[in-house]
Amino acid sequence: MPSLNSSQREALLAELSGLKRFCFSLTGSQADADDLLQATVEKVLEKGMPEDAHPAKWAYRVCKNAWIDELRSREVRQRYPEQAEEPESSPSAEQVAGRERQVSAVGAALEQLADEQRLALTLVAVEGKTYAEAAEILEVPVGTIMSRIARARKQLATTISLAEDD
Amino acid sequence: MTTQDLELLSQYLDGELPAGDVARLEQRLAQEAPLAAELRRLKQADDAVRAFAEQGAAGGVPSHVAELLAPVSQSARVIPFPSRRGRAAVGFAIAASLVASVGLVLAPQWQAGDDGPLLAQALETTPSSADEWLTLADGRSLRPVLSFAGDDGRWCREYQLQDGGQQWRGVACRGDSGWQTEVQVGEPADLDNSGDYLPAGADDVDAISDFIHRHAAGIPLSAAEEARLIDQHWR
Numbered sequence: 001m002p003s004l005n006s007s008q009r010e011a012l013l014a015e016l017s018g019l020k021r022f023c024f025s026l027t028g029s030q031a032d033a034d035d036l037l038q039a040t041v042e043k044v045l046e047k048g049m050p051e052d053a054h055p056a057k058w059a060y061r062v063c064k065n066a067w068i069d070e071l072r073s074r075e076v077r078q079r080y081p082e083q084a085e086e087p088e089s090s091p092s093a094e095q096v097a098g099r100e101r102q103v104s105a106v107g108a109a110l111e112q113l114a115d116e117q118r119l120a121l122t123l124v125a126v127e128g129k130t131y132a133e134a135a136e137i138l139e140v141p142v143g144t145i146m147s148r149i150a151r152a153r154k155q156l157a158t159t160i161s162l163a164e165d166d
Numbered sequence: 167m168t169t170q171d172l173e174l175l176s177q178y179l180d181g182e183l184p185a186g187d188v189a190r191l192e193q194r195l196a197q198e199a200p201l202a203a204e205l206r207r208l209k210q211a212d213d214a215v216r217a218f219a220e221q222g223a224a225g226g227v228p229s230h231v232a233e234l235l236a237p238v239s240q241s242a243r244v245i246p247f248p249s250r251r252g253r254a255a256v257g258f259a260i261a262a263s264l265v266a267s268v269g270l271v272l273a274p275q276w277q278a279g280d281d282g283p284l285l286a287q288a289l290e291t292t293p294s295s296a297d298e299w300l301t302l303a304d305g306r307s308l309r310p311v312l313s314f315a316g317d318d319g320r321w322c323r324e325y326q327l328q329d330g331g332q333q334w335r336g337v338a339c340r341g342d343s344g345w346q347t348e349v350q351v352g353e354p355a356d357l358d359n360s361g362d363y364l365p366a367g368a369d370d371v372d373a374i375s376d377f378i379h380r381h382a383a384g385i386p387l388s389a390a391e392e393a394r395l396i397d398q399h400w401r
Contacts (some may be wrong), residue, residue: 001394004235013235024222033222045234063377065180071323071386072312072378106218115385124180125212126219131182134381138384139317149168150176157211 004049011055012044018127019059025122026067028111041067060123060137109159117152120145125153175205179212228359257314289323289338291396293389299328311335313395314378314386321400322348322381324374337377340400349377 004012019040021031044071049058110118116138121136124145131149135142170338177183178191195202267274284302289371292310299307307328317323322339336350351373 001212009235013232016232016235017223020227021223021274022203024219030222034225034228034231036205038234041234043230044224053279065375067312068378068382068386069375072375090331096347106214110215110218115388119385121215122219124194126216146173147184149180150173153179153211154167154172155174156215157207160211160214161207 003045005051008049008055012041012059015056015059016041018056019063021126022060022119022122025110025118025126026063026115028107033068036063036067036070039070042126056137057133057137061139064119065136087121105160106156112159113152113155115123117138117148117155120148121152123154124149167200171201171204175201175208178205179208185362223282223314266399282345282347283348286338287324289325289340291401293396294323305329312386312391315380315383318381321395322378324378335374336376348381349373 008061016037020033020037023036023040024030027033027036032148043062043066044059047053047062111118113121119138123129123137129137131142131145135145138145171284172185174187174191183191194203221364232290242362284304284306285308288300288302288308289310294310294312297309299309301307311324311326313321313323316339318339320339320341322337323345324335324337327336328336332352334350334352338345338347340346
């Protein structure tokens, strides 16, 4: 069975937190994100990775494909993603309520974005990837990444502003 | 706000603007209040998305996932942890790869047009569904599974087709002459509904998965996006 060498394993291990956030941006729920992360790691271990591949970029691409498999296997596109789960500790009722409102608004705003915009924005604005790295992961030209992110930001800013005004 | 200015601000936030453009933009930001206000608004959106992502990752990386990447001497003893929902993302892929591995029909160039005007017509108008089957006029049953943009600009759809005791899974793409099947694999009619997690060898190939991974330009369409395309005749 193909496997990873030590340096590939270490590189992937160091990328797991970022991959988890990427999974969350794809799935919209922590439980689904954990399952997708597991499926991604299992798939990378099962299929192996070329020696000259960049482990992180390779893993993000495998993750995207694993999510496509998941969409094919159960019609998750038909359902509205769960909201983020509550943290276990809650400092005060008012703070929790405020945070819940904000999380709910941001989650809803993200859900309204086209998938390709959400993925590009997550890779760059959250994970700190360059446009060139995001383009490689999502297999599109750099110019496409730039325009997707700009459109995503504009729509998000508008949706969040409207939600705050309500 | 012009599209050009929006892209300038966005690149500025991402540190992707060339140095010369940065100086010019910062000069404008000092002089144009609406532009500066828009930058603040976009920055706030970024902050909100980062906070949301952090909350999503709050549970951290599950230890059983991290353990999968432990050094080989340790990971050889690690038993993969089952998915909470019992059907991991790879479940279908593995089950489908088993189908391919048991030597059922694989017809990469099967033409929908050869015997499939009904199939092509149904693919044009039938939404994807998790469990609804459409009975075609010739008695076969069809279930579109999902739709996606192909990397060559065509729209493509994965589907399942049943005829008596036989069942196939395929992908058709819409060209100038309508829907044409690009790949099709036979599968047992009851396998897909079993929900069982079936083991498969590492060398098994899921022709449908591979085709979609190679040719999908992005994540498959949402139900709403697909409905819009059906209404607009996939244009």
